[in-house]
Amino acid sequence: MAERNASSLGVVSRNFLFCLFVTTSILFILSWFFVLRSTGRPSFIDHSLLPNSNSKHFATSDNGDSATRSENKVDSTGNRSILVDNEEEEAPPENAITKAKADVKCNTNDRVVLAQQKENKVVLKVFVYDLAPEFHFGLLDWKAQGDSVWPDIRNKIPNYPGGLNLQHSIEYWLTLDLLASELPDPPNARSVIRVHNSSEADIIFVPFFSSLCYNRYSKADPHQKKSKNKLLQEKLVRFLTAQKEWKRSGGRDHLIVAHHPNSLLDARTKLWPATFILSDFGRYPPNIANVEKDVIAPYKHVIRSYVDDSSDFDSRPTLLYFQGAIYRKDVCTLPI
Secondary structure (H helix, E strand, O other): OHHHHHHHHHHHHHHHHHHHHHHHHHHHHEEEEEHHHHOOOOOOOOOOOOOOHHHHHHEEOOOOOOEEOOOOOOOOOOOOHHHHHHHHHHHOOHHHHHHHHHHHHHHHHHHHHHHHHHOOOOEEEEEEEEOHHHHHHHHHHHOOOOOOOOOOOOOOOOOOOOOHHHHHHHHHHHHHHHHHHOOOOOOOOOOEEEEEOOOHHOOOEEEHHHHHHHHOOOOOOOOOOOHHHHHHHHHHHHHHHHHHHHHHOOOOOOEEEEEOOOOOOOOOHHHOOEEEEEEEOOOOOOOOOOOOOOOOHHHHOHHOOOOOOOOOOOOOOOOOOOOOOOEEEOOOEEEO
């Protein structure tokens, strides 16, 4: 009798353990099923029940690109805006073609606007001091006619001396370009124009032919204590520092050409806040001239001439010119 009871208990225990195992396995499988479902897209949510009618769209991301997914079913009491959106999504290809054409038209209009902006780009406005002829064309033995301090370049342009003088003639050509910008058909109207109101100017140009002055008048006559070159520099400093334009900016918006290494030798220590156009920094201390504020212009005789050149600023691949090594008496400027 005892053996029969023990056998019955063993069968019941094995059945109980089997049922417990099966139940545990089912619960384990269901728990993993719900965990995996919770990490997926909750497509079982009825978005029509959400307060925002626009929530029918579900944004997803695939490799950084956004996509929009619409619900297949819309509640019979759904919002009209949802139906309109669905109609637009299921529109025939003709609408897509029309939209593509509209996009092309928009892009074309953008290109036209950019072209017009490029064609009508703002030119550089330069105010030029009406210095006495002794500072510029008077150094070329030009005599002023009437009250004007400038030559009438429509009739005759004063000649610039040749030879080694030409390598530092940038001051001469810049001044002529600014005078020519006021002609009825100016050659450089797209790049620069002279203005007579300094408050409208982007930069203020000082028309002093400093290189020519040094080449011609750096030696004093026997009856003079100072050379004409030094006297003109002193007069230029007094004139500039007394002007309202110089006082307004401290000279930082002024442009002075001193292309010859020995030109403006005395005035440079007083006019250094201005931007200098130089041939190199060989004879300038860094607090007077440096690459942060000044411009290095090449020598004219080492630049070949361009015939029938129609290129503009944007089409030129090279915006910096330097040729060879320039050796001064005590400084060597290496090529870059």
